[in-house]
Amino acid sequence: MAVGGAAFPTGIKWNTVLGCESEQKYIVCNADEGDSGTYSDRMIMEGDPFVLIEGMTIAAIAVGATQGYIYLRSEYPHALVTLNSAIEAANQAGYLGDNVLGSGKAFHLEVRRAAGAYVCxxxxxMLESLEGKRGLVRFKPPLPAIEGLFGKPTVVNNVISLASVPVILDKGAAYYANYGMGRSRGTLPIQLAGNIKHGGLVELAFGITLRELLYDFGGGSATGRPIRAVQVGGPLGAFLPESQFDTPLDYEEFTKIWAVLGHGGIVAFDDTVDMAKMARYAFEFCAIESCGKCTPCRIGSTRGAEVIDKIIAGTDTVKNIKLVRDLSDTMLNGSLCALGGMTPYPVLSAMNHFPEDFEMKKAKAAA
Ligand SMILES: Cc1cc2nc3c(=O)[nH]c(=O)nc-3n(C[C@H](O)[C@H](O)[C@H](O)COP(=O)(O)O)c2cc1C
Ligand code: SF4
Structure with missing residues (x-):
């Protein structure tokens, strides 16, 4: 099972934490949900907080952790209230606390409000932030599973990953694995947003195509104009053109087209979109959200936005397009984390799939 976003198998993480000798282990639920157009974590936490509590408790018992934290996006006031009252009810009913359902095993759970930064x-x-420090990205190794929160072995999972655990234990692995395709098993809550007629959330098995999602579920664009591009997987996800709309939602299939599924957020744009501006926005977003620890991201993002400004102005277009490609290469290979490391996904996919929006700037300006 790998459903949260980074597509790393949850079982391997749990096994690593289980195998660590430590007097204290933690379960941390990543509920920061910062990706553009996503809200499936919020829907779960507000609609069925107990499924998350149950999933975290199972994780805790499985790896020998006694303390859990939900790192909750700061803009989720309703989820905060709902989670806190559900945790209180679970404590009173003996589902949480010193002796979970008479098992002799303890699991305590608390909600922590996030710092309000995408990089957290x-x-x-996130672990730094939970420890009360500034949200600077840490070097890896050590992995959080080995040295995580307060230096102790820590399971870090997304809300969706943890909320998927109870149904797997209830109905069996085969039931869950029966959904999906290839190595992407189970379901994904897909969130349709942007210029789309019927925005919303639909939970489906992996394997559905983008076209089915955009037209059968989404009803096409809200403006009635052709959908020209979609960004899948949040602000660091690639832009996909119409020719790729038949790609099935599957981790491997997306990797083949140099794209990511991330948290299942799909943002649609009609044919009035200017992809050079979207590429610029990707750099700008990275510059604003960068934690500042490494140079390719901290400096590269700002320089990238400046160079795209020149392309938009039609200045030395060919030279500047090459410069953006070189810079993207440095960011891809030299960034410490995926914020800087994946910003080239939206930038390069925009340049590769929509070259006319970059190369023609001067001609368009003159026309
Ligand atoms: C810049 C950045 C922001 C991220 N934001 C989130 C987030 O809001 N929620 C989340 O679950 N994972 C986020 N991730 C991924 C986490 O680092 C981590 O992989 C994930 O919480 C693991 O959960 P999973 O294995 O259950 O998917 C982010 C990663 C990066 C690089
Ligand atoms: S890539 Fe950006 S966000 Fe990530 S560690 Fe480097 S500076 Fe920080």
Missing amino acids: GEETS
Whole structure:
């Protein structure tokens, strides 16, 4: 099972934490949900907080952790209230506390309000923030599973990953694995947003195509114009053109087209979108959200936005397009975390799939 976003198998993480000798282990639920157009974590926490509590408790018993934290996006006031009252009810009913359902095993759970920065969703930055420090990304290794919160073995999972655990234990692995395709098993809550007629959330098995999602579920664009591009997987996800709309939602299939599924957020744009501006926005977003620890991201993002400004102005277009590609290469290979490391996904996919929006700037300006 790998459903939260980074597509790392949950079982391997849990096994690593289980195998660590430590007097204290933690379960941390990443509920920072910062990706654009996503809200499936919020829907789960507000609609069925007990499924998350149950999933975290199972994780705790499985790996020998006694303390859990839910790192909750600061803009989720209703989820905060709902989670806190559900945790209180679970404590009173004996589902949480010193002796979980008479098992002799303890599990205590608390909600922590997040710091309000996108980068604090990155797991090591989140751990720093949970420890009361600035959300600076940590070097890896050590992995959080070995040295995580307060230096102790820590399971870090997304809300969706943890909320998927109870149904797997209830109905069996085969039931869950029966959904999906290839190595992407189970379901994914897909969130349709942006310029789409019927925005919303639909939970489906992996394997559905983008086109089915955009047209059968989403009803096409809200403006009635052709959908020209979609960004899948949040602000660090690639832009996909119409020719790729038949790609099934599957981790491997997306990897083949140099794209990511992330947290299942799909943002649609009609044919009025200017992809050079979208590429610029990707750099700008990275510059604003960068934790500042490494140079390719901290400096590269600002320089990237400046160079795209020149392309938009039609200045030395060919030279500047090459410069953006070189810079993207440095960010891809030299960034410490995926914020800097994946910003080239939206930038390069915009350049590769929509070259006319970059190369033609001067001609368009003159026309
Ligand atoms: C810049 C950045 C932001 C992230 N934001 C989130 C987030 O808001 N929620 C989340 O679950 N994972 C986020 N992640 C991924 C986490 O680092 C981590 O992989 C994830 O919480 C692991 O959960 P999973 O294995 O259950 O998917 C982010 C990663 C990066 C690099
Ligand atoms: S890539 Fe950006 S966010 Fe990540 S560690 Fe480097 S500076 Fe910080």
